[in-house]
Amino acid sequence: MRFGVRALYQNKWAILAFAAMLALLIVVPLSPVLDKYTMLLTFIAINAMVTLGLCLLMGYTGQVSLGQTAFYGIGAYISAILSKTYGVNPWLAMLIAAAAAGLFAYLIGFPIFRLRGNYLAMATLGLVLVVYTLFRELGSLTGGPDGMSGIPHLSIGGLHFNTPATRYFLVWSFCLAALVLSQNIIRSRTGRALRAIHGSEAAAQSVGIDLSRYKVKIFVLSAVYASIAGSLFVHTLRFVNPQPFGFLASVMIVTMAVVGGLASIWGALFGTAVVRILSNEVLLRFGSLDIIVYGLILMVVMIFVPQGLFVGLRDTFQRWRLKRARQEAPT
Amino acid sequence: MSSPILETKGLTRTFGGLTAVDGVDLSVESGRITAVIGPNGAGKTTLFNLIAGVYMPTSGDILFEGKTLGKSPPHRRAALGIARTFQNVLLFDNMTVLENVMSGQHPRSRYGFLEAALRLPKAHREEERIVLASRRFLNLVGLGMYADRNPASLPLGQQKLLTIARALATEPRLLLLDEPGAGLNALEKQGLSELIRRIQEMGITVILVEHDMDLVMGIAEWVVVLDSGQKIAEGTASQIQKDKKVIAAYLGDEEGAG
Amino acid sequence: METGQFLQYLVTGVTMGSIYALVGLGFTIIFSVTGIINFAQGEFVMLGGMLSFILFDSFGLPMGLTVVLSIAAAALLGILLYLLGIRSARKASPVSLIVITIGASIFVRGVAAEIWTKDPVRPPYFTGSESLSWAGAYIQPQVLWIIGTALVAMIVLHVFFSYTTLGKALRACAISRQAAGLVGIDARAMALIAFGLAAGLGAIGGVVMAPHTTVSYESGVMLGLKGFVAAAIGGFKSHTTAFFGGLLVGIIEALTVAINWGPFRSEYADAVALIALLVILVIRSRSLSAGERAS
Numbered sequence: 001m002r003f004g005v006r007a008l009y010q011n012k013w014a015i016l017a018f019a020a021m022l023a024l025l026i027v028v029p030l031s032p033v034l035d036k037y038t039m040l041l042t043f044i045a046i047n048a049m050v051t052l053g054l055c056l057l058m059g060y061t062g063q064v065s066l067g068q069t070a071f072y073g074i075g076a077y078i079s080a081i082l083s084k085t086y087g088v089n090p091w092l093a094m095l096i097a098a099a100a101a102g103l104f105a106y107l108i109g110f111p112i113f114r115l116r117g118n119y120l121a122m123a124t125l126g127l128v129l130v131v132y133t134l135f136r137e138l139g140s141l142t143g144g145p146d147g148m149s150g151i152p153h154l155s156i157g158g159l160h161f162n163t164p165a166t167r168y169f170l171v172w173s174f175c176l177a178a179l180v181l182s183q184n185i186i187r188s189r190t191g192r193a194l195r196a197i198h199g200s201e202a203a204a205q206s207v208g209i210d211l212s213r214y215k216v217k218i219f220v221l222s223a224v225y226a227s228i229a230g231s232l233f234v235h236t237l238r239f240v241n242p243q244p245f246g247f248l249a250s251v252m253i254v255t256m257a258v259v260g261g262l263a264s265i266w267g268a269l270f271g272t273a274v275v276r277i278l279s280n281e282v283l284l285r286f287g288s289l290d291i292i293v294y295g296l297i298l299m300v301v302m303i304f305v306p307q308g309l310f311v312g313l314r315d316t317f318q319r320w321r322l323k324r325a326r327q328e329a330p331t
Numbered sequence: 332m333s334s335p336i337l338e339t340k341g342l343t344r345t346f347g348g349l350t351a352v353d354g355v356d357l358s359v360e361s362g363r364i365t366a367v368i369g370p371n372g373a374g375k376t377t378l379f380n381l382i383a384g385v386y387m388p389t390s391g392d393i394l395f396e397g398k399t400l401g402k403s404p405p406h407r408r409a410a411l412g413i414a415r416t417f418q419n420v421l422l423f424d425n426m427t428v429l430e431n432v433m434s435g436q437h438p439r440s441r442y443g444f445l446e447a448a449l450r451l452p453k454a455h456r457e458e459e460r461i462v463l464a465s466r467r468f469l470n471l472v473g474l475g476m477y478a479d480r481n482p483a484s485l486p487l488g489q490q491k492l493l494t495i496a497r498a499l500a501t502e503p504r505l506l507l508l509d510e511p512g513a514g515l516n517a518l519e520k521q522g523l524s525e526l527i528r529r530i531q532e533m534g535i536t537v538i539l540v541e542h543d544m545d546l547v548m549g550i551a552e553w554v555v556v557l558d559s560g561q562k563i564a565e566g567t568a569s570q571i572q573k574d575k576k577v578i579a580a581y582l583g584d585e586e587g588a589g
Numbered sequence: 590m591e592t593g594q595f596l597q598y599l600v601t602g603v604t605m606g607s608i609y610a611l612v613g614l615g616f617t618i619i620f621s622v623t624g625i626i627n628f629a630q631g632e633f634v635m636l637g638g639m640l641s642f643i644l645f646d647s648f649g650l651p652m653g654l655t656v657v658l659s660i661a662a663a664a665l666l667g668i669l670l671y672l673l674g675i676r677s678a679r680k681a682s683p684v685s686l687i688v689i690t691i692g693a694s695i696f697v698r699g700v701a702a703e704i705w706t707k708d709p710v711r712p713p714y715f716t717g718s719e720s721l722s723w724a725g726a727y728i729q730p731q732v733l734w735i736i737g738t739a740l741v742a743m744i745v746l747h748v749f750f751s752y753t754t755l756g757k758a759l760r761a762c763a764i765s766r767q768a769a770g771l772v773g774i775d776a777r778a779m780a781l782i783a784f785g786l787a788a789g790l791g792a793i794g795g796v797v798m799a800p801h802t803t804v805s806y807e808s809g810v811m812l813g814l815k816g817f818v819a820a821a822i823g824g825f826k827s828h829t830t831a832f833f834g835g836l837l838v839g840i841i842e843a844l845t846v847a848i849n850w851g852p853f854r855s856e857y858a859d860a861v862a863l864i865a866l867l868v869i870l871v872i873r874s875r876s877l878s879a880g881e882r883a884s
Contacts, residue, residue, distance in 0.1 A: 064691065115870065118625075119821070121628060122814065122866070181448045181449075189461070190444055203422070204423075206405060208438030258688060289703065291695045295699055296696055298688050298695070302688045
């Protein structure tokens with residue numbers, strides 16, 4: 001029996017699921033029946049990139065970051081300010097924003113991952129609140145609480161991403177690219193080091209793996225993903241205000257990551273979709289029950305399925321398949 | 332006679348009020364199989380943890396190949412050439428048997444994030460080299476056929492062999508084996524002895540902490556005896572067996588006097 | 590600025606700092622005994638304050654009784670939180686423990702907002718609101734209650750940890766869970782007590798603070814954060830340093846508002862504490878003994 005990431009390609013169920021998902025993704029914006037979900041799916045793709053970073057972070061560093069929306073916001077605002085106020089090419093702005101977010105993450109992560117306790121959660125909570133305050137207060141730069149509008153859309157040569165459908169495909173390309181890129185990383189030497197850290201920190205050190213260096217790397221990667229997502233967000237909506245970058249948004253991302261599963265790449269997509277749909281379709285009708293529900297989900301999932309919901313389901317499914325295979329095989 | 336590959340000078344480690352290792356002077360000859368024995372609580376594993384860098388000495392020094400290790404962390408010592416196994420195995424159960432060994436190649440390989448993410452040819456070439464090298468180490472310990480298995484599905488004896496293969500993959504010059512024989516049956520211990528000799532032939536110095544006297548007497552060329560954190564005797568296996576202090580230490584332990 | 594104004598700010602700083610100190614003590618107790626960062630610590634403060642108001646306002650109970658009941662209820666909830674968490678502790682993931690406390694904290698916030706009210710509430714002052722005058726500054730009696738309570742709590746804790754068997758057992762756990770277990774101390778019982786104690790402490794802070802500053806369903810977040818900074822100053826090990834750390838955070842915060850120049854303005858007062866946190870963490874990670882480092 002093969003398992004591990006390589007198994008994805010041998011696993012016929014996984015290939016089927018992936019193909020079905022791709023088919024659905026392509027059909028939605030083109031079908032007159034389903035195209036009302038285009039916006040929802042666009043935002044799922046954007047959010048999934050942020051969740052992906054957090055899933056990897058939680059899985060491989062054993063710590064929680066409540067600050068993903070800070071990097072998301074940094075990406076958004078830098079892209080918005082540079083492209084709108086200073087007329088910088090949006091792609092360049094996106095790159096600059098990602099570099100800035102990565103640098104921030106490095107500066108924060110470097111001291112924190114060398115410490116033994118789980119300080120990342122609080123430190124990143126602090127980061128989110130500081131960044132949110134800055135977005136709100138630096139009015140001349142950010143437009144204050146009312147935000148900025150008129151942000152240019154993205155384009156490559158003559159192809160302009162200014163319709164729901166084009167933006168949908170652009171954003172999903174980025175999202176899928178991030179997922180595949182992450183997969184490649186996990187299959188590599190770096191990924192083995194990360195999985196080793198996840199398996200046993202003491203043993204990982206004994207084979208020469210510098211724990212804090214890798215943890216910082218993953219933190220920086222998660223910040224870069226979030227920042228790019230933020231840039232895409234802003235070029236899709238063509239408007240930005242501080243509202244989506246506060247504490248509540250951070251908690252929602254954590255909930256998505258928890259539902260998705262620690263260290264799980266495709267689980268991140270699953271978790272994002274589930275929580276987004278839940279919050280849009282269900283919670284919106286019941287007023288501000290969302291934090292109660294998120295809190296409950298976080299507690300319940302972590303108590304009963306500490307590796308994350310999707311991962312737990314997938315493992316159960318695999319065990320079931322294994323049992324079936326053993327029952328059918330004569331030996 | 333070549334200079335010692337490992338030396339400790341007045342090595343001491345205290346935990347609060349407890350002195351686990353007390354002024355130990357050690358000199359391990361390169362290429363020689365050395366065993367560290369002693370009754371329970373003698374400080375053997377603490378000594379290993381000090382050499383591996385998991386603990387820092389309270390006082391004293393450790394020299395590897397003539398250079399002091401200072402405060403270097405465990406991962407740097409692995410890169411320097413000190414490998415170790417653990418008493419409680421500590422496998423990576425989230426990867427295959429082969430991948431466990433491949434992780435051991437970490438300090439001997441170099442390709443980065445970007446090359447991996449984009450699957451550049453350099454990454455592919457390195458991966459192939461790592462796979463080949465790892466398969467060799469896996470075959471060396473006799474687990475070649477289990478390359479794609481889940482390590483949790485292997486019996487204890489083979490799991491321990493796997494961790495030895497993983498440690499060997501770091502291409503060390505010094506290998507610390509922490510109770511490699513614990514939990515093994517007679518046949519497996521025989522295989523272990525032969526493996527340790529093969530490792531010696533590869534030019535690697537082996538230090539083992541072990542409780543099984545037969546195993547120790549069979550392969551150790553030099554034995555160091557610890558009791559209550561202090562070195563009380565050292566010599567060849569036959570010398571140690573007759574040493575009065577050693578016998579007293581073990582008898583004391585058997586009577587449960589602590 | 591005249592002396593009176595400056596003193597006023599100082600008093601505010603010490604007042605708020607006393608609350609941060611209590612929260613920081615709670616963090617320190619739980620972390621030192623169990624190694625867990627209890628994200629919900631700030632919510633216990635909020636609960637203390639809100640419950641004392643609810644019991645007084647909706648149930649008409651006398652303040653003395655509501656105070657006691659609120660603190661007891663919070664302590665019980667702290668214990669409940671721990672009990673919910675141990676189930677998870679058996680399986681993998683230290684992450685799951687933090688997430689559980691995060692989930693608990695937002696759950697409590699949400700419930701408080703839905704079941705009670707979103708508006709800030711103000712329980713009655715303990716001994717009235719007639720300000721006393723002192724060197725040009727006006728000090729309300731509740732302020733004296735706050736500072737006094739924090740000091741008394743600190744002293745009582747100190748005596749508790751140094752001279753009582755239970756206190757010493759908790760300290761033993763903080764030094765080494767393994768060694769404590771060897772001499773017969775039940776680490777799980779100690780953890781339970783630590784949670785209850787920390788929650789109770791937080792609630793005491795909330796109960797005594799609410800009449801002065803009001804309390805609302807979202808008070809917990811910033812209080813938790815600032816208490817965390819206080820605990821960080823104490824390295825999550827030293828109660829006394831955490832206490833003074835809390836006072837320091839409060840004073841710096843008040844001074845930021847007082848200066849009102851450049852980046853030091855009231856809008857950024859919250860941010861000051863958070864930046865201080867990052868600075869502390871950086872300093873700590875550089876000056877660690879090898880035993881404390883992650884590797």
